[in-house]
Amino acid sequence: MSLLAVQGLRTVFAAGRRETAAVDDISFSVAEREVLAVVGESGSGKSVTALSIMGLLPQPGARVAAGSVHFDGQDLLALDERAMRRIRGKGIGMVFQEPMTALHPLFSIGNQLVETIRAHERLSVRAGRERAVAMLRKVGIAAPERRFDDYPHQLSGGMRQRVMIAIALACHPKLLIADEPTTALDVTIQSQILDLLLSLRDELGMALIIVTHNMGVVAEIADRALVMYAGRIVEEAAVEDLFDRPAHPYTRGLLASMPTLDNERRRLQAIPGLPPDPASLPPGCRFAPRCSWQVAACAGAGPALVPASSAAGHTAACLRLGEIAAS
Amino acid sequence: MSPLLQVEGLTKHFRLHRDSFLRRGPAPLLRAVDEVSFTVAAGETLGLVGESGCGKSTVGRMLVRLIEPTAGRIEFLGSDLARLSPAALRRRRRDIQIIFQDPFGALNPRMTVAEIVMEPLLIHGARPDEATRARVAALLEHVGLAAHHAGRYPHQFSGGQRQRICIARALALDPKFIVCDEAVSALDISIQAQIVNLLQDLQDEFGLAYLFIAHDLSVVKHISHRVAVMYLGKLVEIADKKSLYATPRHPYTQALLAAVPITNPRDRGRKAVLIGEIPSALDPPTGCRFHTRCPHVMPVCREIEPLLEETAPGHRVACHLE
Numbered sequence: 117m118s119l120l121a122v123q124g125l126r127t128v129f130a131a132g133r134r135e136t137a138a139v140d141d142i143s144f145s146v147a148e149r150e151v152l153a154v155v156g157e158s159g160s161g162k163s164v165t166a167l168s169i170m171g172l173l174p175q176p177g178a179r180v181a182a183g184s185v186h187f188d189g190q191d192l193l194a195l196d197e198r199a200m201r202r203i204r205g206k207g208i209g210m211v212f213q214e215p216m217t218a219l220h221p222l223f224s225i226g227n228q229l230v231e232t233i234r235a236h237e238r239l240s241v242r243a244g245r246e247r248a249v250a251m252l253r254k255v256g257i258a259a260p261e262r263r264f265d266d267y268p269h270q271l272s273g274g275m276r277q278r279v280m281i282a283i284a285l286a287c288h289p290k291l292l293i294a295d296e297p298t299t300a301l302d303v304t305i306q307s308q309i310l311d312l313l314l315s316l317r318d319e320l321g322m323a324l325i326i327v328t329h330n331m332g333v334v335a336e337i338a339d340r341a342l343v344m345y346a347g348r349i350v351e352e353a354a355v356e357d358l359f360d361r362p363a364h365p366y367t368r369g370l371l372a373s374m375p376t377l378d379n380e381r382r383r384l385q386a387i388p389g390l391p392p393d394p395a396s397l398p399p400g401c402r403f404a405p406r407c408s409w410q411v412a413a414c415a416g417a418g419p420a421l422v423p424a425s426s427a428a429g430h431t432a433a434c435l436r437l438g439e440i441a442a443s
Numbered sequence: 444m445s446p447l448l449q450v451e452g453l454t455k456h457f458r459l460h461r462d463s464f465l466r467r468g469p470a471p472l473l474r475a476v477d478e479v480s481f482t483v484a485a486g487e488t489l490g491l492v493g494e495s496g497c498g499k500s501t502v503g504r505m506l507v508r509l510i511e512p513t514a515g516r517i518e519f520l521g522s523d524l525a526r527l528s529p530a531a532l533r534r535r536r537r538d539i540q541i542i543f544q545d546p547f548g549a550l551n552p553r554m555t556v557a558e559i560v561m562e563p564l565l566i567h568g569a570r571p572d573e574a575t576r577a578r579v580a581a582l583l584e585h586v587g588l589a590a591h592h593a594g595r596y597p598h599q600f601s602g603g604q605r606q607r608i609c610i611a612r613a614l615a616l617d618p619k620f621i622v623c624d625e626a627v628s629a630l631d632i633s634i635q636a637q638i639v640n641l642l643q644d645l646q647d648e649f650g651l652a653y654l655f656i657a658h659d660l661s662v663v664k665h666i667s668h669r670v671a672v673m674y675l676g677k678l679v680e681i682a683d684k685k686s687l688y689a690t691p692r693h694p695y696t697q698a699l700l701a702a703v704p705i706t707n708p709r710d711r712g713r714k715a716v717l718i719g720e721i722p723s724a725l726d727p728p729t730g731c732r733f734h735t736r737c738p739h740v741m742p743v744c745r746e747i748e749p750l751l752e753e754t755a756p757g758h759r760v761a762c763h764l765e
Contacts, residue, residue, distance in 0.1 A: 157631035158602075272720050273495070302494035302658060303702040304717040311716055329631060332704020336711065355708045373636035375665035376706045377688060383643070384665065386636035390601050 119323050120169070120291060125183035127161075127168045129394075130176070136394045137181070138164040140347040151317065151324045153206050153338035153355070155331065155370075160344040162327045166293050170210055171200045179266075188290060206236045209284030213296035215276035219268040225279045226252075226264030229286055236287045243319040251282040254319075256312055274305035281312065288320055295327040308356035310337050331374055340429070343367050346392050349421065353430040363424035363432040363441060366403045382403060397443065401434070409436050446482035447652050448506070448620060453479045453515035453525075455501050459725075465611045473724050477676040478515070480751070485619065486646065488653040490667030490684070490697065492660055494721055497673040503622040506654065508543045510530055517562045519620070537567055540613040544625035546605035550597040556583070556608055557593035582611040586641060603634035610641065620652045628657060638668055655703045660703050664688055669757075672696045675732040676724055678751055682758035692760040695733045731763065739764055 119168050123143050128135040139161040146152045156162040171192065185192040187207060192200065204210070212218040220222050220228060225339050229248035233239060239247065245264070252260035261318040268276055277297060284292055295314065298306040314337055317324050328334060334341050334355060343351040343366065351364040362368045372385040389406040392398055398405050405413040413435055425441065426434035434440065457473040476498040483489045493499045504510040506517060508524060517524040520538060527535060542547045550559055560579045561571065569575045580590050586607040597605055606626065613621055623642065629634045639662060645651060657663050663670060664684060671681040672695065680693040691697045698717040704712065719736040722728055728735050734744040743763050751761040 134508035157633060159454060208650045213673035254607075274720060302721075303704070303719070304494060306704070307716050308718075330704065331632070332706060335705045338708075359707050370632060373633050374706060375639070375661040375662055377664055377700070377703060378706075383640050386640055388637075390603070391631075415663075420497070428528070442738045 117270065119148045119150075119188060120146040120325075121184075121186040122165075122169065123167060123184045123186070125165065125185065126181045127164050127173065127178060128181045129178045131395055132253055134395070135181070137347055138178070138394060139168065139366065140351050141183070142342075142344075142347075143183075144349065144352065146323050146325060146344055148323055149292070149321055151314075151326065151337055151339045153334040154325060154327045154344060155329065155334055155341055156344035157329055157391060159346070159394065161347040162329075162344050163295055165344070166210070166295050166325065166327050170204060170208060170293065171195075171197075172210075202236070204303065205232055205284075205289065207285045207289055208291045208293060209287075209289040211277070211280045211284045211292065211294040211297045213299050214271065215280045215300075216268060218280055219276060221268055224265045224267055225271070226266075229279075229283055232283050233286045234305040247283075247286065251286050254316070255279070255282045255285075256308075257282075267319075272305075274308065277301060277305075277309055281309075281316070285316060285320060285322070289322060291323045291325065292324045293327070296329070297326065298333060299328070299330070306333075307336075313337065331370060332393070345372070346397060348402060348418070348433065349396065350403065350434070351424065351432040352421065352425060353424070353432075357425060357427040357430045361425055361427075361441070363401075363430070363437050364434050365407045365409050367432075368440075369406075409434075409440060411436070447485040447487075447519065448483040448654075449518040450482070450502075450506070451480050451516040451518070453502065453505060453517065454513045455505060455510060456513045457499070467642055471725050473650045474676050474727055474745045475724060476505070479673070479678045481671055481678065481681055483620070483652050483654060485652055487651045487669065488646065488655050488667045490663035490670040491654055491656045491673065492658060492663050492670060493673035494658060494699075496675075496721060496724060498676040499673050500624050501622045503541065503656045506622055507536065507539055509541070524689065533566075537616040538618050539564075539617040539620045539622070541622040541624060542606070542609050542626045544608045544628050546602060546629075547597060549609055550605060552597055555594050555596055556588070556600075559597075559608060559667045563612060569614055572715060577700075578615075582614055585614065585645070587637075593657070598611070601634075603630050603637060606630065606638055607641070610638075610645070614645065614649070617649070618651070620654070622654045622656070624656045625658070626655075627662060628659065637660070641667065651701075660699060675722065675727050677732055677761065679733065679762070680758075680760045681751070682755075682760075686755065686758050692754055692758065692765060693720050693733075693762050694739050694764070698736075698738075731761075 125142050126137055127139040128137050154162045168180050172433045225443045230244040230408050249260045256285050257263050257278055299310050338355045340354050342349050345366050351367045363369055369387040387406055400415040400418050404410045419433045419435050421431040421433045424437050455476040459471045459473055459688055461470050490497045505512045528739045557579050560582055578666045588607055619752050626651050628640050655666055665682050670684050670687045672679050674695050680696045691700055731744040734740045747759045749763045753759050754765050
């Protein structure tokens with residue numbers, strides 16, 4: 117059984133008198149100890165998906181309009197705020213892109229860690245401190261006893277992200293959601309943090325959802341990936357299948373537009389045009405206006421996710437998968 | 444052939460405020476850029492890479508004197524930009540322009556696109572007549588914007604389109620050299636490819652030279668002819684692109700290349716992760732500034748600063764291993 121199962125999730129934002137869907141009817145699941153990447157560009161709905169699961173949508177303005185989110189046997193959308201608070205931290209931890217804005221500038225990092233631990237577990241201050249120091253050591257912070265009393269501004273970006281991870285994992289959640297955890301970091305620090313996340317996954321046995329726009333990050337740590345475009349999932353696959361035989365024209369475009377270290381100077385294959393405005397989405401397939409495989413039928417009913425290759429669990433939402441695969 | 448731009452010993456030290464008024468002695472000195480030298484030929488792209496805080500953006504800003512150099516020369520078209528008077532510098536800026544990372548922060552939200560692109564022309568003596576307007580329309584078309592965009596405001600555009608507006612403005616005066624400071628870093632990957640292609644097309648068409656400052660080594664490799672690597676204010680390696688990526692000599696360059704995200708999951712687990720963090724530029728390590736993180740550190744590295752020396756034609760490295 118899967119640890120997390122999202123069914124038909126639709127999250128809408130108020131835009132004047134109307135509502136626009138940032139996430140539109142998506143379903144997926146995460147197994148225990150699995151690393152799932154949710155990939156997409158700005159506006160694809162990948163972060164909104166994460167916030168919907170956590171019950172952290174901006175209020176007022178956004179709400180889950182349809183769907184269900186089952187975690188560990190509970191329907192999270194049916195829980196009240198008090199019950200949801202117990203899930204956050206203890207059941208599901210979350211790490212954000214900007215560690216500086218996610219940490220409180222006026223409290224020491226140790227204080228923030230102990231606060232999290234004691235919010236979920238009945239522990240003395242001293243025992244909380246011991247746990248916090250152990251956690252800081254676990255995320256690779258040298259001399260954690262000394263760092264305990266440091267304030268966020270005294271730490272580098274990479275160190276802050278380690279602290280965020282320590283806070284998110286302090287109560288041993290079964291699932292960690294990391295929203296662009298390495299985007300603000302330098303490449304040498306980025307690979308340190310990705311390595312850390314993987315080793316913590318192995319050590320603590322949690323599942324991991326990593327939300328990213330970076331295909332390199334996906335290649336680096338994910339077991340399986342969802343590709344999102346304009347609020348919908350356009351492709352889902354085990355990560356080797358996604359890179360070896362991307363099926364959806366958008367996924368293929370994304371991979372082709374990445375400059376790599378291996379190829380010689382030539383024109384990059386950019387995807388023409390821009391992602392659609394969520395307030396005026398094209399009918400049918402939302403990628404069709406930018407797609408070189410577009411035909412008249414693409415503007416009909418939106419394509420459903422169908423098997424995209426012989427590989428298990430590889431699906432894509434495109435009418436012309438057969439022809440594209442044969443090309 | 445003499446280079447278009449020749450930078451010699453470029454240095455910037457920021458004098459910071461004391462962190463407490465009780466503290467005696469001189470205020471702390473931040474060595475952002477220390478004695479950096481390089482050249483750029485006409486029509487060439489020099490990539491400048493390094494991690495945050497290495498001083499690469501400070502170098503770019505000094506070239507256009509948005510930051511005043513502490514020392515050094517910036518020879519460009521026969522004059523030393525570092526010593527030009529404000530009036531002479533303004534005239535020279537026709538030929539050297541800059542594009543920033545955040546296109547929204549670089550555009551006045553209360554000006555239309557046409558006004559934004561026209562402004563440099565007016566500053567340099569054009570009149571707001573039909574010919575100037577036609578020039579603006581031509582510039583917009585060149586960067587892939589439509590004529591009907593001219594009357595709109597920056598907030599009506601996406602990030603990639605805003606960067607196109609910035610590029611049109613930079614091109615308005617027919618410059619010979621453009622500093623691109625993380626110009627594509629904030630853009631989504633599919634849009635980033637569009638802008639990279641645009642920059643290359645414009646280079647081919649107008650013979651532009653670029654200093655392409657970025658932290659993404661894949662993009663830099665794609666767009667550059669030569670690449671320079673900075674670490675903590677120092678240039679540690681500079682070479683022809685092929686040579687730098689195929690045979691990086693400096694341990695820092697090797698570590699940076701190893702940290703580039705893989706592009707296929709089958710390549711997992713092959714890389715050596717660089718340990719430790721970048722030291723503070725307020726108190727850089729003695730000797731070679733990389734010695735605190737270097738896997739090949741030797742006693743001499745802690746004491747003597749290595750000089751940038753040529754190890755192969757066009758390939759210069761600052762390392763005691765050489």
